[in-house]
Amino acid sequence: MARPRSEDKRNAILAAATDVFAERGLGAATSAISAAAGVAEGTLFTYFRTKDDLLNALYREIKLGLADAMMSDFPRKKSVRDRLAHVWTRYVRWGVANPKAHRVLQQIEVAGALTEESKLAGLAPFVEIQAMAESAIAQRTVQDLPLPFIAATMRALAEMTMGFVRQHPDDAELYERSGFEMLWAGLTRKR
Amino acid sequence: MARPRSEDKRNAILAAATDVFAERGLGAATSAISAAAGVAEGTLFTYFRTKDDLLNALYREIKLGLADAMMSDFPRKKSVRDRLAHVWTRYVRWGVANPKAHRVLQQIEVAGALTEESKLAGLAPFVEIQAMAESAIAQRTVQDLPLPFIAATMRALAEMTMGFVRQHPDDAELYERSGFEMLWAGLTRKR
Amino acid sequence: MARPRSEDKRNAILAAATDVFAERGLGAATSAISAAAGVAEGTLFTYFRTKDDLLNALYREIKLGLADAMMSDFPRKKSVRDRLAHVWTRYVRWGVANPKAHRVLQQIEVAGALTEESKLAGLAPFVEIQAMAESAIAQRTVQDLPLPFIAATMRALAEMTMGFVRQHPDDAELYERSGFEMLWAGLTRKR
Amino acid sequence: MARPRSEDKRNAILAAATDVFAERGLGAATSAISAAAGVAEGTLFTYFRTKDDLLNALYREIKLGLADAMMSDFPRKKSVRDRLAHVWTRYVRWGVANPKAHRVLQQIEVAGALTEESKLAGLAPFVEIQAMAESAIAQRTVQDLPLPFIAATMRALAEMTMGFVRQHPDDAELYERSGFEMLWAGLTRKR
């Protein structure tokens, strides 16, 4: 029955990859990652067949963590505004609290190493947000715009907001709130 | 200085770099770029001392082109809304018309290879936009928010919009307009 | 010694090694062999201490099979020509019927991984052939040449013949006979 | 015009490859070859794109040298027997004088790394031998057998003979002559 593959080691590698990639970019050597994870160079490849595999797994892992952060305690019963605010706040705070993961996420997305499968897997956890947006449109609170457009808007503003909160932690609340108000103003029907 | 450096060659290299980096990522080999530019491998290094230098120069070059696209014919005399719409439209259209340059710009920004100098140089051409925003705040059309925050908001929404226009060219106008309206609604004071 | 080593497993590994080495060369990974044999990677090493050990064992195994094919039903009582023809035919047919084993044999011999011990062991089963040759020389049917030279001649011609039979199975008989006649003509005293 | 590729370096690499492969097998590291050739590791790859390319080039190079050795001073006007003896002797002596090249040739042929192109190129220099054999058959000196079969016979016997000459240099002449007589007896029509 040999030694079973260790979840701990897998996680250590993913964590190390996050650190190393965040600091040196995706071009960082796999050997740096295995070293940071405290495993042998070869071990990395028993958990992830190739560097690209590692990248894809890391992407999913981070996305999953993000989804969890955003959707836990989701106030299903509250108003559209409250629900959107919940998601917004959680997203921004996650990005501020996990700058490395956030940075790596961006790099992976822009690098073009993701499989279609991973892209889909990364999207999956966010269906509930879409559902919320859909119902909001239906009740005419939010303008009639394509859902992906709305989602992308939120994301774009949230990412931007994170940057400001990171740079000016003292004004965190200001930026967090201002960002949200801009989003809300942009999305809702006028008057 | 027998033969002077050729502006043509420099441009050929920058253009080739845009193509190659856009297609293969910043990890692409300099030899691929020199080949695409039709010059020898060594020649690239007489125009740019290192690969990082090339990256920085490319960044500035693209930013300059972008600034030019945005600010030419700038309607200094018109309303804040008109001026903002001008900038918005130009930005979005530039991104749609120059997907490779846009893609490379993003990669460079996210990769962390930029010198402070380059970052500043990249910002410079956009001072006029800032000025516009400043005056708009002063006259209380736009909310009293930090200028960089406003600029970043515009950028974030514009980049997102580009993506949609690229994917749905037939609805270009819809996305372009919707994006702008969201920006405007977000920035202006609520009555 | 709770569980005794299984002869089956050993054989499975040797058979798998024949297949894998024949197809991918001696550089093939031991893990490919264990996989093909349906055993764990580590198991291979309980049956053969090192890859070189496996190679040597495989060599002997194949040689043994070959000797068996050649010497079974050996017509001890018949004429020199009949006995030589028997050996010739059996050798050629074995090579045609076992192309992988034959191929691996050649690779091992040419690769220089054999111990002296294995070389000797590989020769052993062929003593009877030598004996036959010796007596043939004594009775002056065959020219007075060093025995190993005679053996090598037969082998060289037989291996060559195998190749032709493999490539032109329809002319198998022609090549088999022609080859033998050449051998016989070459070995016997000219009148 | 930069430094031109040096024929010397190319030859040094090929010579080093012959040595190293002969001693350690085709699995030998390219770094061992570049070191033996006195060039940097990378340099090997500017002359041969891959290890397989090197193998193929080496094969052609050796075959060319062999053909040259065999066919120079070819006695076109003499009898079939003399011409065959010429080729035979040259071949055997080449193999004895160039044991490393000969060994490497065998390894490459058995390893299955040759392109069809290389195989053809390796055959080309030997057309004259075929022509000779053809005419010999026509004049009914040699038995009517497929040409490739005849060629292969000569080769098989010659290679075997080389081995004996190498092991017993003092009896070189004996083996050389005996081998040839066997070949001649085998090929010619009886009576």
Place this chain on the structure above:
DNA sequence: GATGAATGAGTCTTCATTCAT
């Protein structure tokens, strides 16, 4: 200045072998 051969450190990945389970 232009060229491209030369360099060798660095990359990802493989693999024989060991050893915890």
Place this chain on the structure above:
DNA sequence: GATGAATGAAGACTCATTCAT
């Protein structure tokens, strides 16, 4: 004994940069 995860030394090949021509 069987298993397969762990190991780390190689290995083939790449690439930014230098420099002879």
